[in-house]
Amino acid sequence: DGGITQSPKYLFRKEGQNVTLSCEQNLNHDAMYWYRQDPGQGLRLIYYSQIVNDFQKGDIAEGYSVSREKKESFPLTVTSAQKNPTAFYLCASSQPGQGPTGELFFGEGSRLTVL
Amino acid sequence: QQQVKQSPQSLIVQKGGISIINCAYENTAFDYFPWYQQFPGKGPALLIAIRPDVSEKKEGRFTISFNKSAKQFSLHIMDSQPGDSATYFCAASSPGRETSGSRLTFGEGTQLTVNP
Numbered sequence: 001d002g003g004i005t006q007s008p009k010y011l012f013r014k015e016g017q018n019v020t021l022s023c024e025q026n027l028n029h030d031a032m033y034w035y036r037q038d039p040g041q042g043l044r045l046i047y048y049s050q051i052v053n054d055f056q057k058g059d060i061a062e063g064y065s066v067s068r069e070k071k072e073s074f075p076l077t078v079t080s081a082q083k084n085p086t087a088f089y090l091c092a093s094s095q096p097g098q099g100p101t102g103e104l105f106f107g108e109g110s111r112l113t114v115l
Numbered sequence: 116q117q118q119v120k121q122s123p124q125s126l127i128v129q130k131g132g133i134s135i136i137n138c139a140y141e142n143t144a145f146d147y148f149p150w151y152q153q154f155p156g157k158g159p160a161l162l163i164a165i166r167p168d169v170s171e172k173k174e175g176r177f178t179i180s181f182n183k184s185a186k187q188f189s190l191h192i193m194d195s196q197p198g199d200s201a202t203y204f205c206a207a208s209s210p211g212r213e214t215s216g217s218r219l220t221f222g223e224g225t226q227l228t229v230n231p
Contacts, residue, residue: 004158031214040124042204042221043159050214058217090158094215102215104151106158 002027004107006091011112013078013085021076021110023091030095032074033104036060037088046089049074078112086114119207121222128229134192136225138205141186147208149219150179150190154201162203163190195229202226 004025013019025032034046045058049068063082068074078085089110094102120139128134138148149164165172165179165188172179178191192199205222208215 031216033216040223042119042121042223044221045217045219048214048217056217092158092216096214103149103161104159104216104219106160108156108158 004091004093004105006089006107006110008110009108011110013112013114015114016080018077018079019085019112021078021089021091021112023074023076023107024072025074025091025093025105025107026072027093027095027105028071029093029105030071031093031102032068033092033094034058034064034066034074034076035090035092037090037109043090046076085112087112119205119220119222121205121225123225124223125226126228128195128227130195130197130229130231132195132229134190134195134199134227134229136190136203136205136227137187138189138207138222139185139187140207140220142207142209142220143186144209145207145220146210148179148181148188149206149208150177151204151206151221152201153204153224159202159204192227195227197229197231200227200229 007022033048035043044060047066049055065077091107092104150162151159152162153159163174163177176193181188203225206219209218
């Protein structure tokens, strides 16, 4: 089945540690995204990538980093510089030209808790 | 102004009732308005969407009503069922050449509970 796989589903981190969230897609989509979901704040864009080896900051990129070395993979690193990292993180993908203005396909999310 | 304001934050409806979720926006350049549905522990999925050249779009029990002059749009769920219990996000997209997700602004979300 085509889709987006995020791992791990749950992650606990101590303050001061970096952590990397994995996102893999087999939809052959060019564009990939990372969103952060907090209660009452909707979905906020962290980073996005339109093609391999290229990515742009979203609305809340501070304290995060990404890479896009392969079309299928878009890992997100939550660094120790992120002041409030406890959140639900969602990875998504889309393909320009497919569906009305590019429907987003989401993974099931990774819940990060900083202890 | 890129914000999309969504209300209510939570909604409880009896089975068979009508659920109504409202969104308002300021940016008149928005040209596409999707709704995403998210079940607990899952990622959101596209439910229904509308463009501003129509005032209503219906898909099964789900209807979007769009009021361009008021800059408001709403989701109506007719004959609400317990299986509709989820979080619903409205969104608005601005035109542009950047990839779609980068042009989307999401509302805050509404947690809908349909009691049996």
